[in-house]
Amino acid sequence: MAEILTLSSTLSLKIATETLEIIDNRLSKKKSKVSCAAGVVGPTGPATRKIPLFHVLWAELSSEFKLLSVTFAEHTSKTAVRPKKLDYPLDLADVEAAAQWVEQLFQKSYGGAQRERRIRVLINPRGGRGNAQELWANECEPIFRAARSRLDVELTTHHEHALKIAEELDIDSYDAVACVSGDGVPHEVFNGLGRRKDARRALHKIAVCPLPAGSGNGMCWTATGAGTGSMASLIYIKGVLTPIDLVSVTQGDKRILSLLSQSFGIVAESDLGTDHLRWMGGARFTWGLLTRIWGRDAYPCDVAYKVVMDDKNAIRDYYRRSGDPSKEEEDDSEEGLPSLKFGTINDPLPEGWVFNPQPTMGNFFAGNMSRVSADAAFFPAALPSEGKIDVISIDANIGRVISLKMMTAAQDGSHYDMDCVKYRKVLGYRLVPHGKTGYISIDGEPINYEPFQAESHQGLGRTFTRDGKYTGGEYLMKPDAKK
Numbered sequence: 001m002a003e004i005l006t007l008s009s010t011l012s013l014k015i016a017t018e019t020l021e022i023i024d025n026r027l028s029k030k031k032s033k034v035s036c037a038a039g040v041v042g043p044t045g046p047a048t049r050k051i052p053l054f055h056v057l058w059a060e061l062s063s064e065f066k067l068l069s070v071t072f073a074e075h076t077s078k079t080a081v082r083p084k085k086l087d088y089p090l091d092l093a094d095v096e097a098a099a100q101w102v103e104q105l106f107q108k109s110y111g112g113a114q115r116e117r118r119i120r121v122l123i124n125p126r127g128g129r130g131n132a133q134e135l136w137a138n139e140c141e142p143i144f145r146a147a148r149s150r151l152d153v154e155l156t157t158h159h160e161h162a163l164k165i166a167e168e169l170d171i172d173s174y175d176a177v178a179c180v181s182g183d184g185v186p187h188e189v190f191n192g193l194g195r196r197k198d199a200r201r202a203l204h205k206i207a208v209c210p211l212p213a214g215s216g217n218g219m220c221w222t223a224t225g226a227g228t229g230s231m232a233s234l235i236y237i238k239g240v241l242t243p244i245d246l247v248s249v250t251q252g253d254k255r256i257l258s259l260l261s262q263s264f265g266i267v268a269e270s271d272l273g274t275d276h277l278r279w280m281g282g283a284r285f286t287w288g289l290l291t292r293i294w295g296r297d298a299y300p301c302d303v304a305y306k307v308v309m310d311d312k313n314a315i316r317d318y319y320r321r322s323g324d325p326s327k328e329e330e331d332d333s334e335e336g337l338p339s340l341k342f343g344t345i346n347d348p349l350p351e352g353w354v355f356n357p358q359p360t361m362g363n364f365f366a367g368n369m370s371r372v373s374a375d376a377a378f379f380p381a382a383l384p385s386e387g388k389i390d391v392i393s394i395d396a397n398i399g400r401v402i403s404l405k406m407m408t409a410a411q412d413g414s415h416y417d418m419d420c421v422k423y424r425k426v427l428g429y430r431l432v433p434h435g436k437t438g439y440i441s442i443d444g445e446p447i448n449y450e451p452f453q454a455e456s457h458q459g460l461g462r463t464f465t466r467d468g469k470y471t472g473g474e475y476l477m478k479p480d481a482k483k
């Protein structure tokens with residue numbers, strides 16, 4: 001099949017390995033100013049515009065086959081895109097070749113991604129700074145519409161509304177639930193899917209796709225590496241369905257699914273203990289950390305782990321190999337959630353688990369995803385589907401200067417190599433807090449200040465990522481990173 005479609009003596013379109021090349025001899029006179037303004041990669045020659053195939057959203061023959069239109073996501077800045085349509089008059093004699101070429105362009109540019117994804121969109125008008133509706137209308141919706149995504153849009157009106165929607169979702173009518181929100185709404189969607197009788201099939205089928213309208217947006221950053229609604233939308237349109245680990249947390253008689261993190265100590269306190277400072281936006285969390293570092297607050301507890309790895313060099317090697325070769329078991333049965341291998345918090349401590357008393361615990365932070373916000377890659381070794389939880393623990397007595405250094409280092413994940421940071425990969429753990437009051441956070445949401453137990457479920461959930469990988473582990477891939 002021809003990869004080049006010749007439209008006239010001066011104009012042809014070529015599907016190359018990574019790009020769509022528009023070879024337009026008339027452009028040469030303009031010295032390719034257009035291509036630069038359009039955010040197009042290149043140029044290799046003055047007459048060639050190169051559009052990454054990943055950015056191609058749609059192509060069609062229209063107006064009784066007299067026009068070929070190609071729509072792509074054009075960069076408006078390094079981190080944002082908008083749809084741009086290019087129309088080319090078509091000679092009637094070319095129609096068949098053009099139709100074949102369009103199909104080929106779709107195959108090459110969509111690869112394994114399904115076209116016209118059916119997406120239930122949930123917008124939390126109260127998330128983050130309250131700009132979710134604008135973010136959707138201005139940044140996300142135009143990209144989805146240009147790709148002909150089939151959208152059902154709804155505003156969430158109250159806490160746990162998204163949970164109910166997910167619980168009742170007709171999962172055969174949708175491929176994804178996009179949450180224009182922070183991490184709270186995706187947390188509800190996973191838990192709503194998890195409450196269904198057909199939980200496992202629902203969690204395996206529906207990709208949960210957060211669009212960044214919260215304050216942390218950890219899942220969006222981890223899955224897409226994007227901080228703008230438009231870039232994240234592009235990745236959810238063109239990305240591949242990716243199995244991701246979810247964690248069951250049991251407390252009392254409850255079982256909660258966690259997608260992002262569980263925290264006890266300084267991180268939980270800085271997040272949940274500063275709710276009255278929401279007006280500060282992202283700075284609220286930093287303020288919370290600084291005041292607690294200054295106070296050298298300790299959070300005594302007992303912790304027991306089912307450790308898989310606790311040597312940082314071994315974890316780094318494992319990460320560089322992208323984990324173990326074993327894959328998660330595919331089980332699309334109609335059943336509910338997978339059973340708990342280690343039982344619940346109400347069962348005796350599983351065999352082989354030993355409690356470590358931690359009277360000076362400063363930070364207990366367990367995570368499934370590498371990034372918890374734009375500037376915090378706390379779990380650089382986290383992989384999407386490995387069935388393990390990454391756990392960081394830090395003593396409260398490390399000193400203020402080292403604590404501050406750690407905060408800065410966490411921006412790129414380099415805190416990993418600081419001696420004060422203990423980093424483990426575990427299958428599960430149990431934490432018993434001391435004292436009567438304090439904060440425990442699951443995905444940024446509070447749970448009771450009581451003992452809880454967690455275990456990982458390999459590849460139980462789904463999202464779309466660009467290439468099946470998480471972003472945020474770049475530090476561990478650096479050749480000069482400490483060994």
Ligand SMILES: Nc1ncnc2c1ncn2[C@@H]1O[C@H](COP(=O)(O)OP(=O)(O)OP(=O)(O)O)[C@@H](O)[C@H]1O
Nearest residue numbers: 127128156157159160181182183184214215216217
């Ligand atoms: N209309 C609404 N009014 C009040 N609360 C809502 C509404 N819709 C959803 N919520 C609740 O808002 C909470 C937070 O949502 P979301 O994750 O969008 O924002 P965030 O917590 O500010 O973001 P981040 O997790 O990034 O900090 C969720 O627990 C959800 O139940």
